[in-house]
Amino acid sequence: MEIVIIGGDAAGMSAASKIKRNRPEIKVTVLEKTEDVSYSACGMPYNIADQDREIEDLVVREASAFREKQGINLLTGHKATHIDPSSKNVSGVLENGKSFEFSYDKLVVATGGSPVVPELPGFDLPGVKVLKSLDDGRKLKAYIKEKKVRKAVIIGMGYIGLEMCEALYERSVSVSMVKPNPMLLPWMAEELSSEVGKELALHNVTLHTGYGVEKITSVDDRIKVICKGLTLETDMAIVAMGIKPNSELAVKAGLETSIQKAISVDKFLKTSDENIYAAGDCADAYHVVTGNKTWIPLALRANRSGWAVADNICGNPSEIPGIAGTAVFKVFDMDVARTGLTEKEAEKARFEPVSVTIKSRSRAHAHPGSSTIWVHMTGDKKTGRLIGVQMVGREGVAHRINAAAVALHSQMTVQQFSETDLAYAPPFGPVWDPLLTASNQLLKKM
Amino acid sequence: MEIVIIGGDAAGMSAASKIKRNRPEIKVTVLEKTEDVSYSACGMPYNIADQDREIEDLVVREASAFREKQGINLLTGHKATHIDPSSKNVSGVLENGKSFEFSYDKLVVATGGSPVVPELPGFDLPGVKVLKSLDDGRKLKAYIKEKKVRKAVIIGMGYIGLEMCEALYERSVSVSMVKPNPMLLPWMAEELSSEVGKELALHNVTLHTGYGVEKITSVDDRIKVICKGLTLETDMAIVAMGIKPNSELAVKAGLETSIQKAISVDKFLKTSDENIYAAGDCADAYHVVTGNKTWIPLALRANRSGWAVADNICGNPSEIPGIAGTAVFKVFDMDVARTGLTEKEAEKARFEPVSVTIKSRSRAHAHPGSSTIWVHMTGDKKTGRLIGVQMVGREGVAHRINAAAVALHSQMTVQQFSETDLAYAPPFGPVWDPLLTASNQLLKKM
Numbered sequence: 001m002e003i004v005i006i007g008g009d010a011a012g013m014s015a016a017s018k019i020k021r022n023r024p025e026i027k028v029t030v031l032e033k034t035e036d037v038s039y040s041a042c043g044m045p046y047n048i049a050d051q052d053r054e055i056e057d058l059v060v061r062e063a064s065a066f067r068e069k070q071g072i073n074l075l076t077g078h079k080a081t082h083i084d085p086s087s088k089n090v091s092g093v094l095e096n097g098k099s100f101e102f103s104y105d106k107l108v109v110a111t112g113g114s115p116v117v118p119e120l121p122g123f124d125l126p127g128v129k130v131l132k133s134l135d136d137g138r139k140l141k142a143y144i145k146e147k148k149v150r151k152a153v154i155i156g157m158g159y160i161g162l163e164m165c166e167a168l169y170e171r172s173v174s175v176s177m178v179k180p181n182p183m184l185l186p187w188m189a190e191e192l193s194s195e196v197g198k199e200l201a202l203h204n205v206t207l208h209t210g211y212g213v214e215k216i217t218s219v220d221d222r223i224k225v226i227c228k229g230l231t232l233e234t235d236m237a238i239v240a241m242g243i244k245p246n247s248e249l250a251v252k253a254g255l256e257t258s259i260q261k262a263i264s265v266d267k268f269l270k271t272s273d274e275n276i277y278a279a280g281d282c283a284d285a286y287h288v289v290t291g292n293k294t295w296i297p298l299a300l301r302a303n304r305s306g307w308a309v310a311d312n313i314c315g316n317p318s319e320i321p322g323i324a325g326t327a328v329f330k331v332f333d334m335d336v337a338r339t340g341l342t343e344k345e346a347e348k349a350r351f352e353p354v355s356v357t358i359k360s361r362s363r364a365h366a367h368p369g370s371s372t373i374w375v376h377m378t379g380d381k382k383t384g385r386l387i388g389v390q391m392v393g394r395e396g397v398a399h400r401i402n403a404a405a406v407a408l409h410s411q412m413t414v415q416q417f418s419e420t421d422l423a424y425a426p427p428f429g430p431v432w433d434p435l436l437t438a439s440n441q442l443l444k445k446m
Numbered sequence: 447m448e449i450v451i452i453g454g455d456a457a458g459m460s461a462a463s464k465i466k467r468n469r470p471e472i473k474v475t476v477l478e479k480t481e482d483v484s485y486s487a488c489g490m491p492y493n494i495a496d497q498d499r500e501i502e503d504l505v506v507r508e509a510s511a512f513r514e515k516q517g518i519n520l521l522t523g524h525k526a527t528h529i530d531p532s533s534k535n536v537s538g539v540l541e542n543g544k545s546f547e548f549s550y551d552k553l554v555v556a557t558g559g560s561p562v563v564p565e566l567p568g569f570d571l572p573g574v575k576v577l578k579s580l581d582d583g584r585k586l587k588a589y590i591k592e593k594k595v596r597k598a599v600i601i602g603m604g605y606i607g608l609e610m611c612e613a614l615y616e617r618s619v620s621v622s623m624v625k626p627n628p629m630l631l632p633w634m635a636e637e638l639s640s641e642v643g644k645e646l647a648l649h650n651v652t653l654h655t656g657y658g659v660e661k662i663t664s665v666d667d668r669i670k671v672i673c674k675g676l677t678l679e680t681d682m683a684i685v686a687m688g689i690k691p692n693s694e695l696a697v698k699a700g701l702e703t704s705i706q707k708a709i710s711v712d713k714f715l716k717t718s719d720e721n722i723y724a725a726g727d728c729a730d731a732y733h734v735v736t737g738n739k740t741w742i743p744l745a746l747r748a749n750r751s752g753w754a755v756a757d758n759i760c761g762n763p764s765e766i767p768g769i770a771g772t773a774v775f776k777v778f779d780m781d782v783a784r785t786g787l788t789e790k791e792a793e794k795a796r797f798e799p800v801s802v803t804i805k806s807r808s809r810a811h812a813h814p815g816s817s818t819i820w821v822h823m824t825g826d827k828k829t830g831r832l833i834g835v836q837m838v839g840r841e842g843v844a845h846r847i848n849a850a851a852v853a854l855h856s857q858m859t860v861q862q863f864s865e866t867d868l869a870y871a872p873p874f875g876p877v878w879d880p881l882l883t884a885s886n887q888l889l890k891k892m
Contacts, residue, residue: 043872060811337869339869402849402879403848416855422746424774425773425774428776
């Protein structure tokens with residue numbers, strides 16, 4: 001059996017490695033357009049924060065290890081440009097312009113995602129950066145050093161942009177952020193979002209919400225980010241406006257897509273073509289709360305779906321239920337986490353959302369070092385189900401959210417969740433965990 | 447309706463307060479034998495650690511607030527000595543020897559637990575302390591100060607004893623621990639228990655496992671803890687050999703008891719007598735994994751069962767499913783957590799336990815400041831269910847355990863748990879959360 005995998009990042013290499021672990025005799029070819037495989041993309045902001053570390057520290061496994069130790073036919077610099085599902089063929093071009101062609105029994109599309117960059121003047125200037133591939137990180141880091149960047153404008157206020165604030169702060173780069181939406185975190189309860197805003201202000205990050213960038217100009221190395229009614233002068237701009245699925249190849253091949261043109265897959269990660277799987281940021285997923293399709297490109301899903309594809313190809317059917325939309329990120333000393341649906345998403349999915357926002361503490365009464373934890377919890381009035389949780393705080397947020405995530409997978413009601421036996425000791429929280437306090441309050445409204 | 451509550455600690459005061467919130471017209475009398483109500487007992491080691499803090503810092507709510515603001519007839523210094531279920535009467539004695547008597551419509555027994563102190567010579571010496579009531583803490587703290595204690599022996603190696611190690615270390619008191627069992631934490635997987643042992647050694651705590659204390663002697667303020675083959679000289683001894691339920695009153699009144707003579711209650715917290723409820727450390731509980739009775743006296747259960755009793759008394763039936771045995775404590779910089787069953791407990795409950803122990807990291811690949819997290823996970827071979835998790839590490843343990851606790855409440859299989867969407871960001875863990883890595887490994891054995 002011959003397997004071809006397009007894309008050598010989290011999903012693609014997870015699939016390739018697991019196929020070889022499962023059944024070493026299967027021939028696995030990975031076509032990766034860049035020279036980098038298997039690196040921690042999410043670690044880039046933290047690496048950029050430290051000028052003494054090499055970006056290559058983020059490489060988890062060298063290409064040579066995949067080739068020599070695992071026997072994967074890993075071909076970097078191979079950009080696939082065409083899939084022919086009828087002849088089961090993938091073709092493409094090398095960097096030197098030569099073409100290549102591979103036939104497959106099963107194909108895995110793991111083409112990932114790309115940063116959203118608007119087609120507006122100046123977004124292609126040398127001082128305007130994105131952060132997705134390791135090479136993006138390499139270039140961004142080099143630019144800060146070479147140009148002695150002291151000022152940066154981040155366009156967008158998503159996870160990456162917010163994580164980059166901390167990285168740039170560590171590098172003594174002063175940061176402004178700009179975006180059209182008037183809300184900092186529009187998916188988050190206002191009270192929680194405003195705490196994140198305060199944390200940014202505390203670190204001298206200037207927020208310009210409500211401004212859409214119209215163009216970017218430059219004179220020498222000096223950059224102007226120009227909005228209607230606002231011009232920001234800076235040394236560097238980072239475009240962090242979110243990502244989109246790399247599904248063009250799949251679309252051209254006639255594969256079905258869904259939300260935001262992500263490649264549509266079933267719970268076995270199979271696309272609309274019998275012999276093609278898709279995994280990672282290019283593919284959609286089922287949401288365990290709604291049961292509907294969703295597209296939330298995150299690392300765990302990419303790795304997990306890569307493994308599942310491998311098992312399915314190797315004849316061990318592996319069905320994965322989907323995602324709860326669990327995410328966490330750090331904004332300076334503030335941890336921000338969510339799982340499940342926002343009210344808006346809940347309404348869209350025809351739930352009847354009821355929410356509470358509570359303030360609790362990160363440590364017990366009278367325990368030193370305690371700080372505030374905010375919890376926003378949403379339930380469905382019709383069924384009593386827990387459908388979403390958001391949290392913000394200086395400690396005890398990142399892993400606490402997982403209790404709620406598991407509850408979402410189990411389709412627990414708020415009542416059932418409120419009855420769970422969560423851990424307590426004074427250094428780690430109040431007797432009634434913030435999640436329990438939120439459930440108790442929410443129950444009163446339901 | 448007249449309600450009498452025996453015991454003014456977590457369960458008793460939770461019940462009293464909630465009855466008054468639910469139905470202010472109900473008369474609630476609380477009989478508390480000591481002068482202290484509503485304090486954070488679990489916070490005592492951390493308070494003792496700081497000589498500049500008053501033990502009264504741990505009082506969450508003053509007795510006067512319960513009386514004046516909530517209208518609870520709170521009577522301290524009232525030791526109940528007799529319950530007569532047929533005449534629905536409670537009698538007792540005051541500190542001055544005078545007797546008192548109350549009749550009730552519904553009675554709540556919330557008598558808590560007491561430290562286990564063996565009836566051996568010298569355990570009643572002035573330099574031999576226990577730590578359960580606020581007054582115990584007050585006395586222990588005063589003793590350290592007055593006698594300038596520099597050396598302590600802790601008899602027992604449970605949560606309280608281990609937390610006291612850190613407290614005493616902060617006070618520059620050198621600590622030895624002694625107990626008959628050859629294992630430091632006999633309920634914990636050996637590899638994890640040994641990490642806790644290393645953490646104690648790092649802080650100069652000497653462990654004498656395998657030694658049962660035969661007697662304690664003293665000359666002036668100098669104390670000798672005498673075992674067969676070992677004599678420990680010290681300034682102070684702390685007896686931390688666990689607690690037992692205060693169920694004597696209930697037993698005398700003919701109420702049924704179960705495990706370790708804890709008062710037997712149903713899921714509505716009702717005892718074998720129609721008009722008597724029991725809540726807190728004196729009462730048993732159902733274990734959500736086994737469905738059987740268990741006795742694990744911890745703060746959350748005490749508070750929660752107090753509330754449930756209140757609701758049941760007020761005519762809002764409140765059934766609580768039980769406990770998962772979730773617990774966390776801190777041993778210096780090491781966090782130790784568990785939920786569910788150990789292998790031994792699982793075998794006893796007729797499961798077919800299979801376990802793995804894995805090592806993972808507290809932060810992502812290449813993220814600075816990462817440390818090891820150990821996870822020991824147990825599943826049931828027959829049903830595939832997740833039945834227990836233990837964790838040890840320097841960060842990311844205390845709240846992570848809650849994801850597993852929720853899974854136990856939902857009776858998830860290890861397979862289902864392995865498919866959950868847990869949070870990931872580089873500062874908080876690897877892409878595959880340690881709990882997911884453990885589940886993936888465990889699945890291979892099941």
